[in-house]
Amino acid sequence: MRNFADFAETTITRKQLYQGKIIDVALDDVQLPDGGTSKRELVFHAGGVGIIALTPENKMVFVRQFRKPLEKVILEIPAGKIDPGENDHPEVTGKRELEEETGYTCSSMTHIASMYLSPGFSNEMMHIYQANNIKKTDNPKSQDEDELLELYELTLDEAEQAIKDQTICDAKTVYAINWWKLLLAQRSV
Amino acid sequence: MRNFADFAETTITRKQLYQGKIIDVALDDVQLPDGGTSKRELVFHAGGVGIIALTPENKMVFVRQFRKPLEKVILEIPAGKIDPGENDHPEVTGKRELEEETGYTCSSMTHIASMYLSPGFSNEMMHIYQANNIKKTDNPKSQDEDELLELYELTLDEAEQAIKDQTICDAKTVYAINWWKLLLAQRSV
Numbered sequence: 001m002r003n004f005a006d007f008a009e010t011t012i013t014r015k016q017l018y019q020g021k022i023i024d025v026a027l028d029d030v031q032l033p034d035g036g037t038s039k040r041e042l043v044f045h046a047g048g049v050g051i052i053a054l055t056p057e058n059k060m061v062f063v064r065q066f067r068k069p070l071e072k073v074i075l076e077i078p079a080g081k082i083d084p085g086e087n088d089h090p091e092v093t094g095k096r097e098l099e100e101e102t103g104y105t106c107s108s109m110t111h112i113a114s115m116y117l118s119p120g121f122s123n124e125m126m127h128i129y130q131a132n133n134i135k136k137t138d139n140p141k142s143q144d145e146d147e148l149l150e151l152y153e154l155t156l157d158e159a160e161q162a163i164k165d166q167t168i169c170d171a172k173t174v175y176a177i178n179w180w181k182l183l184l185a186q187r188s189v
Numbered sequence: 190m191r192n193f194a195d196f197a198e199t200t201i202t203r204k205q206l207y208q209g210k211i212i213d214v215a216l217d218d219v220q221l222p223d224g225g226t227s228k229r230e231l232v233f234h235a236g237g238v239g240i241i242a243l244t245p246e247n248k249m250v251f252v253r254q255f256r257k258p259l260e261k262v263i264l265e266i267p268a269g270k271i272d273p274g275e276n277d278h279p280e281v282t283g284k285r286e287l288e289e290e291t292g293y294t295c296s297s298m299t300h301i302a303s304m305y306l307s308p309g310f311s312n313e314m315m316h317i318y319q320a321n322n323i324k325k326t327d328n329p330k331s332q333d334e335d336e337l338l339e340l341y342e343l344t345l346d347e348a349e350q351a352i353k354d355q356t357i358c359d360a361k362t363v364y365a366i367n368w369w370k371l372l373l374a375q376r377s378v
Contacts, residue, residue, distance in 0.1 A: 002253075002339055006337075007253075007254065007255035007262045007337055008255055008260075009255055009257055017206065017207050017214070018206050018207060018214060021228070021230065022309070022310050023214075023230050023232065023310060025206070025207060025212075025214050025232075027209070028257060030257060032337070034337070036334070036335065040258075041209045041211045041212050042257060043212065043258070044258070045307075048309070064196075065196065066198055067305075067308040067309065068198055068217060068219060068229040068231060069232070069233070069309075069310060069311050069312040070308055070312055073193055073196045073197075074305075074308060076308070081309075113352075114355075115359055115363050116256075116259060116263075117359070117360050118306045118307060118313060118360075119259055119265070119359045120237070120258075120268075120270075121211050121212060121258060122258050122307070123258040123259055126360065145225070146221055146225065146227035148195075148196055150196075163302075166303075169303065169305055170308045171305065171306050171307075171315065171361075171364065172360075174302065174304050174364065175360065175364065175367070178364070178367045179367070181371065182367065182370065182374070185371070185374050
């Protein structure tokens, strides 16, 4: 197994291209381990939290929303971006987003997985948490002003059908459903 | 269930911020369905293909490489970006990347899944294919000049351990391993 130093690309110069609300974009000139040079296009993102929420009826909670990059309405697990100050506590993001997006609160959050979504150009990490003992609240935190969401609760069969017909087509949501399927498969052993 | 029109955000103006080799970046002013306005930061990407390649010894093929956005060396399934002209044939991308990155060829590719990785700001879609009947070739296509890769072949147990110790930490690779686990679980029923 080769060492880190055999692989590492060192930054010669970094050019900031854009600093936005959700992403920062930069272009690096890098020195390759063999002495050559190349360019790396980079998107920096604070990371997000996706929430697996199962109801007492053993349905999973989803939100339906418009996604501008796709120009489509899709079904996803509740999720949101980590706000400044929440870096060390993604479960705080998770609780907030669950309540804002679905009106459910939970007793606690269990960490399930953390994954880079697109490590070729982005450092965005998606943390997946399970919300325990979810309960409808009478006074939910209000949604973000510019987010219109519709709530859905699906059985595993319905969720798998939604993957087949591409209503569910994003990585964190497919992950959540596979996690659920494996959980039930293990329980039935 | 509400209609598409109830959700759709229409573009008022689009500002191109960057046009690169891997990504294009734009900022949209949008009109929300309720009449309000907002901004959407957008990253456009041609999409990628990730390859599930199982050896006759029932090990999965991985590549270890440095990822500049993470400043880390990680283990991933072989994968690559869809080139111009390959849009309707991601399996062509898959065969090329498998051979370039691992020196394996295959008899055919089976489509497993297609997922948006980060639909909040990006249209990047990852297509997952299984490579059938992989075989080491004597004269592999050469790797991209600016990519240094190290080949690994792991059992399911080893791959799950690599997820636990975060050597494997990206969404497409975790998806591939869960898919493999479900496949073996179904076979053993």
